[in-house]
Amino acid sequence: MSQLMRPSFDQRLIDRYGGEGPRYTSYPTAVHFTPDFGAEDYIQALAESNRLPIPADLSLYVHVPFCANPCFYCGCNRVITRSVTAGDRFLASLEKEIALIAPRIDSDRRVRQLHLGGGTPTFLNHDQLSYLTEMLRRNFSFASDAEMGLEIDPRTIDPQGIRLLREAGYNRISIGVQDLEGDVQQAVNRIHDTSMVAAVFGAARAVGFESISLDLIYGLPLQTTAGFARTIDTVIGLRPDRLSLFNYAHLPHLFKAQQRINEEQLPTPKTKLAIFRNALTRLLDAGYEFIGMDHFALPGDSLVKAHQNGSMVRNFQGYSTHGGLDLVALGPSAISQVGDSFAQNERKLDDWAIALEEGRLPVARGLTRTTDDRLRAEIIERIMCTGRLVYRDLERLFELKFRRYFAEELARLEPLAEDGLIEWTEGGFEVTPAGLLFLRAIAKHFDAYLNPASDQGGRFSRIV
Numbered sequence: 001m002s003q004l005m006r007p008s009f010d011q012r013l014i015d016r017y018g019g020e021g022p023r024y025t026s027y028p029t030a031v032h033f034t035p036d037f038g039a040e041d042y043i044q045a046l047a048e049s050n051r052l053p054i055p056a057d058l059s060l061y062v063h064v065p066f067c068a069n070p071c072f073y074c075g076c077n078r079v080i081t082r083s084v085t086a087g088d089r090f091l092a093s094l095e096k097e098i099a100l101i102a103p104r105i106d107s108d109r110r111v112r113q114l115h116l117g118g119g120t121p122t123f124l125n126h127d128q129l130s131y132l133t134e135m136l137r138r139n140f141s142f143a144s145d146a147e148m149g150l151e152i153d154p155r156t157i158d159p160q161g162i163r164l165l166r167e168a169g170y171n172r173i174s175i176g177v178q179d180l181e182g183d184v185q186q187a188v189n190r191i192h193d194t195s196m197v198a199a200v201f202g203a204a205r206a207v208g209f210e211s212i213s214l215d216l217i218y219g220l221p222l223q224t225t226a227g228f229a230r231t232i233d234t235v236i237g238l239r240p241d242r243l244s245l246f247n248y249a250h251l252p253h254l255f256k257a258q259q260r261i262n263e264e265q266l267p268t269p270k271t272k273l274a275i276f277r278n279a280l281t282r283l284l285d286a287g288y289e290f291i292g293m294d295h296f297a298l299p300g301d302s303l304v305k306a307h308q309n310g311s312m313v314r315n316f317q318g319y320s321t322h323g324g325l326d327l328v329a330l331g332p333s334a335i336s337q338v339g340d341s342f343a344q345n346e347r348k349l350d351d352w353a354i355a356l357e358e359g360r361l362p363v364a365r366g367l368t369r370t371t372d373d374r375l376r377a378e379i380i381e382r383i384m385c386t387g388r389l390v391y392r393d394l395e396r397l398f399e400l401k402f403r404r405y406f407a408e409e410l411a412r413l414e415p416l417a418e419d420g421l422i423e424w425t426e427g428g429f430e431v432t433p434a435g436l437l438f439l440r441a442i443a444k445h446f447d448a449y450l451n452p453a454s455d456q457g458g459r460f461s462r463i464v
Contacts, residue, residue, distance in 0.1 A: 004289045004290065004304065004307060004308065005290075005387075005432075005433045006284055006290065007280070007290050007433055007434075007436035007437050008434045008436075009277050009280065009281075009437070011273070013419060013420075013434060013438065014273065014437075014464045017416070017419075017421065017441040017464075018437075018438070018464035020459070020460040021441055021443075021444050021462075022444065022450065023440065023460070023461070024314060024380050024381075024384055025315060025317075026316065026342060026377075027373065027377035027380050027381075028367060028369070028377075028449055029447075029449070030342075030344065032449050033344055033365040033366050033367050034365055034366070035364065037342075037363070037366030037367055038363055039361040039362075039363040041341065041343070041366060042336065042341065042343035042361060042363050042366065045338040045339055045341035046101075046338055047104065048339060049326055049338050049339050050104075050105065050106045050109075055106060055109050055326075056109070056325055056326045056339075057109055057110045057111070057143070057326075058109055058111045058113075058327075058328055059111070059113040059114075059115070059322060059325040059326070059327045059328070060114045060115070060140065060329075060330070061115050061316065061317070061330065061334055062094070062114075062115075062121075062132065062329075062330045062334070063077070063117055063118060063330070063331030063332060064090070064117070064118040064119045064120065064121045064331065065090070065119040065332050065333070065349055066080075066087065066090070066118065066120060066123040067120045068080070068123060068156070070260075071188055071189055071257070072187075072189050072257050072258060072260045072261045073188050073190075073217060073220055073258065074258075075249070075251065075254065075257075076118065076119060077119070077332060077333040078119040078120075079349050087125070090331075090349075091131055091132060091135070093352065093357070094132070094135070095135055096356040096357070096359075097330050097331075097356050097361070097362065098136070098139050098330065099139075101361070102139035105328070108141065109141065109326075110142065110143040111136075111140045111141065111142045111143060112143050112147065112322055112325055113146060113147045113148075113320075113322050113325065114136065114142075114148045114149070115150065116132075116149070117150075117151050117317070118151060120153045121150045122150070122152055122157045122161070123153075123156060126161060126164050129168065130164075133168050133170075147171065147172055147322070148170045149170065149171070149172030149174065149211070150165070150170060150172075151173075151174045151176060152173050152176065152200065154175055154177070154192050154196050154197045154199075154200045155191075155192045155196065157200060158200075158203075159199055159200065159206075162200060162204050162207060162209075163203065163207045166207040166208060171210045171211070172209060172210060172212075172213075173204055173211075173212055173213070174212075174213040174242075175201060175204075175212065175214050175240075176215045177197055177231075177235065178190060178216060178217045179217065179223065179228065179231050180194050180197070180230065180231040181222070181223070181228070181230065183227075184220050184221065184222045184227065187220065187221040187262070187265055188220055188221065189260075194234055211241045212240050212241050212242075213240055213241065213242035213243065214238070214240040214242075214243050214244070215243075215246065216231065216244065217246045218247060218248065218275045218276050218279060219248035219250075219267060219275070220248050220267075221261055221262060221265035223267050223272075224271070224275070225271065225274045225275050228275045228278070228279060229282065232278075232279050232282045232283065236282065236283070236286045239298075241301050242296065242298075242301060242303060243283065243288065243295075243296045243297070244294050244295055244296075244318070245276070245279055245280075245283070245296065247276070247294065247462060247464070249460075249461030249462065250263070287299065289301075289304045290436065291307055291312075291319055292307075292384060292387075293319075293439060295318060302321050303319060303321055305321075306321040307385070310385075310386055311323060312385045313385060314384050314385055315327065316329075316337075326339065331345065331352070332345055332347060332348065332352040332362075333346070333347040333352075340368055340369040340373070340374060341366060341368045341369070342368075343363045343366040344363070344364055344365050344366055345362045345363060345364060346362045347364065372448065373448075374398075375397075375400075376446050376447065379394065379446045380443045380447070383431070383439060383442055384439050384440075384443055387430060387431035387435075387436070388425075389429055390428045391403065409446050413429070416445075420434045421434055421435030421441070421442060422435055438463060438464070440463045441463050
């Protein structure tokens with residue numbers, strides 16, 4: 001897949017392989033983290049990472065958990081409030097967490113990437129965001145060319161705020177659009193008109209943001225093929241560098257906010273697929289490259305280049321150009337990955353803050369990968385990012401006979417090969433255009449924690 005392929009759309013294959021599956025932002029996935037992993041394990045992982053001959057540089061993530069209003073589709077960990085002082089209290093706790101973490105990381109390890117997510121990072125006002133940014137800069141060593149990005153709710157910021165973010169050093173933003181149709185916005189309680197989005201987008205272009213991404217969601221209540229086509233056409237007219245087209249997963253038993261969605265207003269499976277197919281076609285015809293799953297980018301974007309040269313990786317932020325970094329995540333529910341260890345913070349804001357008030361790292365659960373986990377993680381990432389496996393590469397890395405070790409998994413892939421999702425090569429396999437929409441369906445056959453024959457447990461979103 002050195003040249004990006006155009007995915008094909010086959011209803012028969014969607015019916016067969018489009019069921020539930022993990023998104024594989026990590027392996028093992030977060031549902032398998034355990035409370036047996038605690039703060040001391042995370043501290044040990046940090047210490048071991050410093051002792052490596054060449055310690056990895058860093059990616060920082062800060063989870064800002066607040067939103068002023070609930071979006072009914074949302075499955076994120078967030079707190080609904082309009083209190084300005086909530087942001088101040090959050091920053092005070094965050095400062096305590098940084099004070100516990102930063103001294104445990106050698107100062108010569110550079111931050112190559114910073115991302116603020118949520119919730120709504122722009123819930124924080126300019127002074128609060130500036131304080132957060134300077135707090136990070138004081139305690140970590142940032143590379144001069146670090147990518148600094150954050151998620152934007154266009155209802156919470158104006159063009160002046162965008163300019164101030166750029167002056168603070170941020171060079172990448174992701175704007176949450178979801179849908180531009182008024183009735184859909186009313187149904188999900190997220191109301192913003194096209195002019196509001198265009199003003200924020202135009203301001204970001206004018207002040208020199210290096211990358212602007214827009215997020216859309218298909219499968220929301222009251223969406224129609226014609227209505228979402230209008231949203232897609234408007235977005236194409238803005239010409240963002242990257243675009244995400246997320247498949248709405250209606251899991252009200254897991255996410256309380258989704259219980260406020262009228263299920264009778266959700267599009268039928270047939271309509272939802274028609275919305276997706278039309279959007280996919282319009283984006284590809286407009287010149288966007290399909291990166292994988294739900295990600296698209298313009299041909300000159302660094303993500304496309306990383307996909308082409310094989311350096312693209314997958315992490316908790318989705319697809320990324322920065323591999324080989326240790327991820328240090330701060331804030332409630334945030335997940336760090338240091339070496340082969342994952343550490344997730346307490347989900348509830350109060351539990352996270354209380355731990356820090358008591359001088360404890362707020363680690364609630366995690367996991368340290370085994371050798372088998374590392375092997376399978378490597379396989380899954382290669383499938384998700386390059387669309388191909390070369391057995392001998394993995395045999396050299398892990399000193400095994402691939403066909404013998406994975407005899408059962410390869411046998412389970414035979415029906416996928418017969419259906420044209422993959423093609424066997426002399427020493428491995430490659431994903432075909434017919435298989436591009438089903439990377440998760442292919443990868444999950446190497447997931448030792450998942451039974452591929454039983455993927456309808458209600459824990460994961462649909463693949464297509």
